[in-house]
Amino acid sequence: MDKTELATWGNTSTSESYLREPDSILDLSGMLKSIGDKGCIARGFGRSYGDQPLNSDGDVIRPPSASKKLENLSSNGIATVKSSMTFAELLNQVVPLGWYMPVVPGTSYITIGGAIAADIHGKNHYRKSSIADHVESMTLMLADGDTIHCSKTEESSIFWTTIGGLGLTGVILEATIQLIRIQSSSVLVDRKSFKNFTELFETMKSQIDKADYSVAWLDLASKSNPGRGILETANHQELDEGSQFSYETKPLLALPRCMPGGLLRPSTIKKYNSLRFLLADKEKSLKENELSAFMHPLDKVRNWNRLYGKTGVIQWQVAVPEVSEHVLFDIIDSIHKAEAPAFLVVLKKLGPANQAPLSFPMEGWTLAVDFPAKHQEIHDCLDALDQEIVNVGGRIYLAKDARLNPDLIPKMYPRIDEWKSIRQNIDPNNRWQSDFSRRLDL
Numbered sequence: 001m002d003k004t005e006l007a008t009w010g011n012t013s014t015s016e017s018y019l020r021e022p023d024s025i026l027d028l029s030g031m032l033k034s035i036g037d038k039g040c041i042a043r044g045f046g047r048s049y050g051d052q053p054l055n056s057d058g059d060v061i062r063p064p065s066a067s068k069k070l071e072n073l074s075s076n077g078i079a080t081v082k083s084s085m086t087f088a089e090l091l092n093q094v095v096p097l098g099w100y101m102p103v104v105p106g107t108s109y110i111t112i113g114g115a116i117a118a119d120i121h122g123k124n125h126y127r128k129s130s131i132a133d134h135v136e137s138m139t140l141m142l143a144d145g146d147t148i149h150c151s152k153t154e155e156s157s158i159f160w161t162t163i164g165g166l167g168l169t170g171v172i173l174e175a176t177i178q179l180i181r182i183q184s185s186s187v188l189v190d191r192k193s194f195k196n197f198t199e200l201f202e203t204m205k206s207q208i209d210k211a212d213y214s215v216a217w218l219d220l221a222s223k224s225n226p227g228r229g230i231l232e233t234a235n236h237q238e239l240d241e242g243s244q245f246s247y248e249t250k251p252l253l254a255l256p257r258c259m260p261g262g263l264l265r266p267s268t269i270k271k272y273n274s275l276r277f278l279l280a281d282k283e284k285s286l287k288e289n290e291l292s293a294f295m296h297p298l299d300k301v302r303n304w305n306r307l308y309g310k311t312g313v314i315q316w317q318v319a320v321p322e323v324s325e326h327v328l329f330d331i332i333d334s335i336h337k338a339e340a341p342a343f344l345v346v347l348k349k350l351g352p353a354n355q356a357p358l359s360f361p362m363e364g365w366t367l368a369v370d371f372p373a374k375h376q377e378i379h380d381c382l383d384a385l386d387q388e389i390v391n392v393g394g395r396i397y398l399a400k401d402a403r404l405n406p407d408l409i410p411k412m413y414p415r416i417d418e419w420k421s422i423r424q425n426i427d428p429n430n431r432w433q434s435d436f437s438r439r440l441d442l
C-alpha cells in the first residue's frame with residue numbers, strides 16, 4: 001500500500017501515512033489486526049490546526065460512512081449520528097425540522113467524531129457547556145477491534161477519557177445527541193464596536209446573562225488602541241409566522257491553491273481591521289441574521305487558510321480562569337508589543353469545566369489568536385505567555401495546538417495521569433498514536 005500525504009487546516013506540517021478507508025465496522029475491526037509499530041489514529045475532516053489527526057509512517061483511519069443521511073431522529077430531538085457526518089450535513093437536515101445542535105463550532109466543516117474528540121465549545125459555553133453535555137452515549141471501537149457502548153453511566157470512565165481525548169482511546173463510530181428546539185433559523189444580532197478593550201470587556205460581562213450567544217473580535221494591530229473590538233451578542237428568534245427554516249453552509253468564494261505567502265503582513269492586517277471597524281460603525285447595530293452566517297462566518301470563503309501561504313497558520317487558544325481575568329490585558333499588551341501579526345482574535349466566555357480530564361473549557365474566558373506560522377518572534381512571545389497562563393491556572397486548547405512544550409501539560413491538565421492510566425488499560429499495546437501524541441508524550 002502506498003503512503004498518502006496528509007495535512008491539516010493549520011498547514012504547518014504534512015505527513016505521509018497509510019490512509020485506510022474501511023467500508024464497514026467489520027472491515028475496520030479486521031484492519032486493526034494488521035496495524036504496525038507506528039499505530040493508527042482516526043481522522044475526521046482534517047480541520048485541526050495542528051498534528052492531531054496525522055500519524056507519520058503509521059496508519060490513519062477514516063471511519064466508515066455508509067450514508068450521509070440522518071437515519072435516526074426521535075420526536076423529542078434525540079439523534080443518532082455517524083461520527084463521519086459533518087455539522088454542515090447534519091444541520092442541513094435537522095434545521096428544516098426545527099432542531100439545532102446545542103453546541104456549534106466556528107466552522108460547519110468538522111465531523112461529529114472530531115467534535116467529540118476535541119470536546120468542542122461554541123459561542124455559548126456559559127449557557128450550554130461543551131458538546132459532552134449533550135452526548136447521551138456513543139459507540140467506540142477499541143484497540144482490540146471490539147465495539148463498546150459508553151455513556152455518563154455505562155463504561156463512564158472510557159466515555160470521559162474519550163471526550164477531548166483526540167482519538168487516543170479508539171474510533172468513535174456513532175453518537176446519540178440531544179438536539180434543541182428552535183422556532184426559526186435566524187438570530188437577532190446586536191453588534192457594537194468599542195474603542196478600547198476595557199469598555200468592550202465590561203459591556204461583554206454585563207450583557208452575558210441576556211444573550212444566547214456572545215463573542216468579541218479584537219483588533220491587536222491598532223497602534224493607538226490595541227484591544228479595541230466588536231462585540232456581537234445574539235438571541236434565537238421567536239416563532240415567526242410563515243418563516244422558512246434553512247441552513248446554507250456552501251462557500252461563496254474559493255481561494256486558489258497558490259496564494260502569495262506574504263499576503264498577511266502587519267500593514268494588510270491593519271488595513272483590514274480598520275475597514276471592519278468602519279463597516280461595523282456604519283451598519284445598524286441590531287440586525288436579523290441567518291443562524292448559519294452568524295455561527296460560521298468564515299465558511300463563506302473556502303480554504304481561507306491559504307491566505308497564510310505555504311508556511312501555514314498557528315492558532316493559539318487559551319483558557320484564563322475567571323479570577324485571573326486581568327491576564328487578558330497582559331496578553332493583549334504582550335502580543336501588541338511583540339508586533340506579532342495577529343490576524344483573527346476572538347474572545348468568548350466560558351462556563352464551568354466538565355468531568356473529562358482533557359476537556360479544555362474552565363470557568364472564565366477563552367482567547368484565540370491566529371498568527372502566520374513563519375514569524376519566529378511569535379513563537380518566543382507565545383512561549384513566554386504559556387508560562388504566564390500556567391502560573392494563573394489556565395491552559396492551552398490541545399485540539400488546536402501545534403507547538404506546546406510537553407512539560408507544561410501536567411500543569412495545564414492536572415488530571416493527565418488519570419487519563420493516561422485509563423488509556424493504558426484499554427490500549428496496553430499503544431495502538432492509538434499520532435504525531436500529536438508523540439510530540440506531547442501522551
Ligand SMILES: Cc1cc2nc3c(=O)[nH]c(=O)nc-3n(C[C@H](O)[C@H](O)[C@H](O)COP(=O)(O)OP(=O)(O)OC[C@H]3O[C@@H](n4cnc5c(N)ncnc54)[C@H](O)[C@@H]3O)c2cc1C
Pocket residue numbers: 008009041042043044045046047048049052053063083084104105106107109110111112113114115117118119120121122123165166167168170171172173298399400
Ligand atoms: C475555522 C475553524 C473554526 C473552529 N472553531 C471552533 C470552535 O468554535 N470551537 C471549538 O471547540 N473548536 C473549533 N475548531 C477546532 C475544531 O473543532 C477541532 O479541531 C475538531 O476536532 C476538528 O474536527 P475534524 O472533524 O476536522 O477532525 P480532525 O481534524 O480530522 O481530527 C481532530 C481530532 O479528532 C480525532 N477524531 C476525528 N474523528 C474521530 C473519530 N471518529 N473517533 C475518534 N477520534 C476522532 C482525531 O484523531 C484528531 O485527534 C475550529 C477549527 C477551525 C479550522
